[in-house]
Amino acid sequence: MSAATAAQDHPRGAVAVSVEDVSRVFGGSGGAVTALDQVDLTVAAGEFVSLIGPSGCGKSTLLRLVADLDRPTSGSISVFGRTPEQARLAHDYGIAFQQAGLLPWRTVRANVELPLALHGVGKGGRRERAGHLLDLVGLADFGDHFPDQLSGGMQQRVAIARAIAEEPSLLLMDEPFGALDEMTRERLQVELVRLCAQTRAAVVFVTHSIPEAVFLSDRVVVMSARPGRIQEVVDIGLGRGTEREEGLREDTSYFESVTRVREALHGGSGAGATVRGAELR
Amino acid sequence: MSASGGTAVVVAVRGTALRVLAPVILAGLLLVGWQAAVDLGEIPPFLLPSPRAIGGELVAMWPTISGAIVVTGTNAAVGLALGGLLGIGAAVLAGLLRTADRLLAPLVAGLAVVPIVALAPVLYTMFGAASEVARQVVAAVAVLVPVFVNTLRGLRQVRPVHRDLMRVYAATPGQVTRTVTVPAALPFVFTGLRLASSLAVISAIVAEYFGGPRTGIGSFITTAAAGSNYARAWSFVLGGVIVGLVFYGTTLAAEHLVRRRSGPSGRPG
Numbered sequence: 001m002s003a004a005t006a007a008q009d010h011p012r013g014a015v016a017v018s019v020e021d022v023s024r025v026f027g028g029s030g031g032a033v034t035a036l037d038q039v040d041l042t043v044a045a046g047e048f049v050s051l052i053g054p055s056g057c058g059k060s061t062l063l064r065l066v067a068d069l070d071r072p073t074s075g076s077i078s079v080f081g082r083t084p085e086q087a088r089l090a091h092d093y094g095i096a097f098q099q100a101g102l103l104p105w106r107t108v109r110a111n112v113e114l115p116l117a118l119h120g121v122g123k124g125g126r127r128e129r130a131g132h133l134l135d136l137v138g139l140a141d142f143g144d145h146f147p148d149q150l151s152g153g154m155q156q157r158v159a160i161a162r163a164i165a166e167e168p169s170l171l172l173m174d175e176p177f178g179a180l181d182e183m184t185r186e187r188l189q190v191e192l193v194r195l196c197a198q199t200r201a202a203v204v205f206v207t208h209s210i211p212e213a214v215f216l217s218d219r220v221v222v223m224s225a226r227p228g229r230i231q232e233v234v235d236i237g238l239g240r241g242t243e244r245e246e247g248l249r250e251d252t253s254y255f256e257s258v259t260r261v262r263e264a265l266h267g268g269s270g271a272g273a274t275v276r277g278a279e280l281r
Numbered sequence: 282m283s284a285s286g287g288t289a290v291v292v293a294v295r296g297t298a299l300r301v302l303a304p305v306i307l308a309g310l311l312l313v314g315w316q317a318a319v320d321l322g323e324i325p326p327f328l329l330p331s332p333r334a335i336g337g338e339l340v341a342m343w344p345t346i347s348g349a350i351v352v353t354g355t356n357a358a359v360g361l362a363l364g365g366l367l368g369i370g371a372a373v374l375a376g377l378l379r380t381a382d383r384l385l386a387p388l389v390a391g392l393a394v395v396p397i398v399a400l401a402p403v404l405y406t407m408f409g410a411a412s413e414v415a416r417q418v419v420a421a422v423a424v425l426v427p428v429f430v431n432t433l434r435g436l437r438q439v440r441p442v443h444r445d446l447m448r449v450y451a452a453t454p455g456q457v458t459r460t461v462t463v464p465a466a467l468p469f470v471f472t473g474l475r476l477a478s479s480l481a482v483i484s485a486i487v488a489e490y491f492g493g494p495r496t497g498i499g500s501f502i503t504t505a506a507a508g509s510n511y512a513r514a515w516s517f518v519l520g521g522v523i524v525g526l527v528f529y530g531t532t533l534a535a536e537h538l539v540r541r542r543s544g545p546s547g548r549p550g
Contacts, residue, residue: 067449068448069445069448069449088448088449088451089451091450091451093449095445095446095449097442097445097446099440099442101440101442101443101445101446103443103460103461103464105464114450114460115450118450118452118456118460119450
C-alpha cells in the first residue's frame, strides 16, 4: 500500500499537516535568528514523514509550530484543516519528546492514563485503555512501577504509549529515540512501525539519524541550517507497516535510500532522488 | 541459606548494632568523663554542674519541666503553622504573579536579616505581658523566611517538557497546578518546614528570655540561672532539647513520607 492510497481511504481526509510558506524568526538581543525560512510541506493522512538535518536546521522548531507550542512569524499551518491551536484543543495529535517527560511521582500506569484523565475519561475506561496500551508497548508487568525504576528505553515506550493513548490521527515525535542506545533504538523503531500500522496515524518524526529516518519513513524531508530550509524531500517507498521488519535493514533498497538521504544531506543533487512537496533551492 | 549468606546477615546485623551502639557508647563515656571531671577536678557547680546533679533536677522538676515543654512546644507549633501558612501563601502568590514576586522577594530578604527575637520586648508591649501571642508571632516570623524561599523554589521546579506536555493536553490552570506544579513543589515545601521547625523552637525559647509570662522553658532557664540554680537551669535546657527533637523528628518524618509518595525521584536538588 502506498502513502497515497493510505491517505485516500483515511477517515480524516487526505491531508494531515499542511505547512505553507512558514517562517519563524527568533528575535534576540544579538539580532534576529531565522530558524525557518519559507518552508512548505504537506503530510498526507497516515503518512510517515521524517525531518532530518544538522542541528539548528529548524526541524524541532517546525514540529513545535505544528504542535502549537510556538507560533510562526509568517505563513500558515493547518492540521486536518484546522489551525494548530484548534487541533491542539481538540486533542488531534499525540506527542513524544526526546526526554520521556514522565511525571516521576506517578506510576507508569498513571502516566499513560494522564491525557485520558485530563480529558475527562472515566476511571474504568482509563484503566482498560492503559492496560491495552501497556500491553501494546510490552510493559504490561510494569504498570505499578515508578518511572525511575525503568530503563531509558522502557521510559520512552511509556511516553509513546501515552502519546497514542487517545488514538490520535497524527503523531508528532521530536527525536524520541535520540537518547537511547543503538540496540534499543532499533527495537523501538520496529515497534513504532507496527504501532503506526495499527493506528494508521500520520507521523512527523524529527531525527538526526539517517538509518532511522529511512527505516521508518515514507518520505524523508532533508533540511539545511541557517536559515532552516527544506533542501530536498526523498521518497523512500520501502513498503508500509508490517512490510518493514528487521530484515529490511540488510536490504539493498534500504542501503540505496540511506545513500540518497546522505547525499541530499551533504548538499549533493542526490542520485535519483525524487522531490515532492518542496522546491529545490 | 548458604553459610556465607548466614555470615553476611550476621555481619549486617553486627554493622547496624555497631552503628547504633557506637554513638551511645561515646555519649556514655563522655558523661562518665564529665562526672569524673566534676568530682575529681572539684569544678564548682556554677561553672559546670555534674550530670548526676542535672539528672536529679530533671527527675525532681519533671512536672514543671513537662508543663514548660507543653507551653513552649505549643508556641513553637502555632508559630510553625502560622508562619508556614503565610510563607506558602506568599510563595504561591509570588509564583503566580511577577509583580508579587518583585514586591515580596526584597521584603523576605529583609526579614531574613532582622534579628526577630529582638522584637520580642516590643511585641510583649503590643500583645500584653501575660500573653503568649508575642512568642508565637516571633516564631511565625522566623519560620516564614525558609518556608517562603523553599516553596518558591519548589514551585519553579516544573520542567519545560512537563510544561509543554500540559500545553499539548490543553490542561486548565487548575489541572496544571494539581498535576505538575504542586507535586513538584511538595518535597521542597516540606524541606522548608523541616528547616523552619528548629528555628520555631529556638525563637520560641529565646523570646521567653525577654519577658512575658513565666510559663515556658526559656523563662525557667533564666529564673533558675538567676537564682544560681545551675543544675536546674541545665535540666530545663534538656527540656528544650526534647522540644527541638520532637519538632525535628516530626517534620523529618513528614518530609520522608511526602518524598516517598511523590515518587522515588521527587527529591529536591
